[in-house]
Amino acid sequence: MTMIAVCALWGMLFSVLVAEPVQAADLIRALMFQEAQRVLITSGRGLVRQFPDGAEQVMSTPVVVTQLDGGMTLNGARAASDMVKVRGRDDDLIITVAETPVSDQPQDRLSDKLSDAAGSAVPPAELGPPPMGALRGPAPLHTLVLAGAVQVIRRGKSLMVINEVDLEEYVKGVVPSEMSSGWHLEALKAQAVAARTYALYQRMMNAGRDYDVVAGVQDQVYRGRRGVDERVQQAVEATRGVVLMHQNAPVFAAFSSTAAGPTEDAINVWSKDLPYLKGVECPFDANSPYYRWRAEVSLQDLENNLRRQGIAVGTIASVTPFSFSRAGRVGRLRILHSEGELILRGTDFRRVVGYTAVRSTQFEVQSVGRTIVLAGRGSGHAVGLCQWGAKELAELGYSFAVILTYYFPGTEFNNTRFGAQAPSSTP
Template sequence: MLRPVALLLLLLAPLRALAVETMRIAMGDVQNEVRVSGKGLSFGSDTEDARFSPLDQDSVVVRRRGSRLELNGAPVIGNAVRFRAGLDAGAAGVPSSSPLRAGDMEVRGDVVVRLYKDALQLINVIPLEDYLAAVLGSEMPVSFPLEALKAQAVAARTYALQKKLEAYGSPFHMGSSVLHQVYGGLNREDARTRSAVEATRGEVLTYELAPIEAYFHASCGGRTETGQNALGRALPYLQAVDCPCGRLPASRWSATVSDSELHSALGQSPHGFRVTSRTSTHRVNRVVTSGGASLDGATLRRKLGYTKLKSLGFDVERTSGGWHFNGRGYGHGAGLCQWGAKALADEGLSYRDILLHYYPGTELQQLY
C-alpha cells in the first residue's frame, strides 16, 4: 500500500513538467438544464488529455434528456461534457485561466456538466493556486495582515491536497460550502489573496512526510481545541494551544434561545437544562435535562444552528421564556485560528511561525 506522500507524488508526477496541480470542486447541482458561457467557448470530454472543439459561440445550454445530455439540443456522447474558455483553449491538461460562467457562478478553469442522479452536477476543474486565491477571499477578511493570509493559504492548500488524496478516483475532490472550504469563484479573488497564494506557492504542512488535515476556524476564544474533542479526530498536530484572539471583541458572542427552539433541539421539554461535562478547554461536551434528555455539545450546536450557537465555548442561564448563551470563539476550535493568526501577525510573527504554533510538530515543505 502506498504511503500518503508517495500517492501524492504519484498524483503530481504527470503534471511536473507543466507545474500545474488541479482540483475538482463540486459547484452544486442543477435540475435539468444549465447555461454555460465564456469568451471563445469550446468543449470536449471530461479527461485531462481531452481535445477541445470550438463552439463558435459564447454561450450554450446543456440539458438532461432522460439518461443523456444535449448541447443546444444536439445529443452528446457520454455522461459528461467539459467546457473551456479562451481563444487558445489552453494547453492539453491545463485548464484556461479565462473565466467561465455556469449557472450563477463565475470561475476560472474548466466546467464539467455531468449526469448525476436525476439532475445535473457542475464541477469546476481549476488550477490549485487559482482555487486558493478565491478560497482565501471567502474564508478570511482580505484586510488581514499579509502574514495571516499567507498562513491561511498554506493551510487551505494542505487541506485541499489532503482531501484530494482521500477522494482519489472520485468525480470531484471537494465541495464549495462550509463543509469543506468556502469557494465563491472569481468574484472572491483579490490582489492581496493572490499575493499571499503566490508567496507560498507549493508550500504544504506535513506530519511524518504526509500532508496534514489542516483544519481551521474563525476564532477559538483564547485556546484552541484538540482534534479529538472538536472533530473526533485524534491527530497529533491538533492540540490545544494558547491563542491571543481571546483578547479581541470578535471572539465574544451572545445568543438567546426560546424554550420552543430548545425543545425542538432536545426532543423534549428543556426543563432543568444544564451542562454536565466540559472538555479541558472549557467547551461544552454534554448537556442534559431533568426529563432525561442527553445530547452531546456538537449535536446541540448543529440542531440550534451554527450561526446562533457559534461555538461550544459557552455558559448558559435561564431567562424569562428562554435561555441566554454567553460564548467565546466561532467554529469548532481545532487547528489554525484565523483571528488569532491576525493577532500574531500584528505582533510581527511570520506565517511560518503562525502555522507551527497552531499545528505543533508539523513541517513546512515545498511540494512543487
C-alpha cells in the first residue's frame, strides 16, 4: 500500500475528529515523567481521585504515590491497582517528582524537534546530551504545575506520570517551550497550529499506548503552565481548534529551529515519504543565532562514544562526508580507522557527538587532527516548519496560514476561513 493510500485510509477513519474545528473537550495524554519512584501531588482546593468505573473520591491534599516491591502505595497503603488518577477539585495540580521531567531530559533519538527559539534572543537551543564524558549527578526535585488530571501508572519498577489535559491547554504549554513568547503574534499562531496538529497526529497514531505524546523533544516540549503568558494565550485562542490537514487527516507537523537553506525532505531524516514534507526554499532565517556555527570534536571522545554503543572502532584517522541530500545536508560519512572503515548516517553522527555540538547535518569538515573542526549552518532536522523563518515571514506581514501552507505544501486547514497564498521565496 502506498503512503498516499495509507494517508487516505487514516483520513476516512479519523475525519470525524478533525472535520470541524476541534472541540475544547478533546484530551491529550502527555508523558511527563517515565522513571519516577515517588510522586507528590497537591492542589490548592483539594483533590479528586477518579476510578476506571467513573466513580470519584474526594481526597485531602497531598497525595503521595510510591513504587514499592513490584506494586505501588497511595499515602502509605498498598493500591489495589497499578494506576492512580487524580484531578484538582477546582484548581491546577502541582506535581513534585525526584526525577528530571522528560521535557528537560537530553535528546536520545535521531529525530530532534525542539527549537532553539524558546526563551530568549539567543536561546538555549534544542536540548542535547551533555558534552561527551560529562558526569550526571542524582536528579533534584522537580515541580510542575499542570491543568487537567494526572495518571500515575506502574511499569516494572518505575512510575510513569501522565498529564491528561484539554488539547488547548496543552497547546498553551507547548508554545512558550518551543518559541519565545516575545516573537510576532503570527509566528506564535503558526507554532500553536503546528503543535495542535502534531498532537492530534500522534494521538491518532498511538491510540493503543498509555500516552499520546512525550512532553519532551522526542515529540514536542510541554512544561504545563510554565511560560504561559498573555501573548501565548492570545495566539492559542485566536487559532482555537485549527488543524493543518492532508487528505482529511492531521499532518505530521514537524518543526525545527533554523533551516539555513532549503528545508529537508522527511524521507532523508525519518524514512517517511510524506507529500507535504518536501523541501522548500527558506531564505528567511538568516537572523538566527545558529545560521552559522563551528564545532570542535575530539576524536578520542568520538571513539569512546562509538565503543560505548557497541560499535567496534580503532584509532580514527579521518572523517569524510561523502553523500548529501538534495538540500546539501550530509547523508553519510566515511570514518577511516586503524581497524577498517565505518559508514555513519549524518543523523547518527549528530547523535553520537551530541546535538548541541553538531547542530545540524549541514556541515563540512575543515580540518582533521586528533580534533576535527566542523563548519556548519542551521539547527535541527530542518523538516517542515522553520521557526526562525516563520519569525521573519511574520515580521514581513504574512499570516500564520500563509506561513504554514508554505512550509507544508499541499495542506489545508480544517476551517475554510483560513485561506492562504504562499509567500515569494525572495525575502
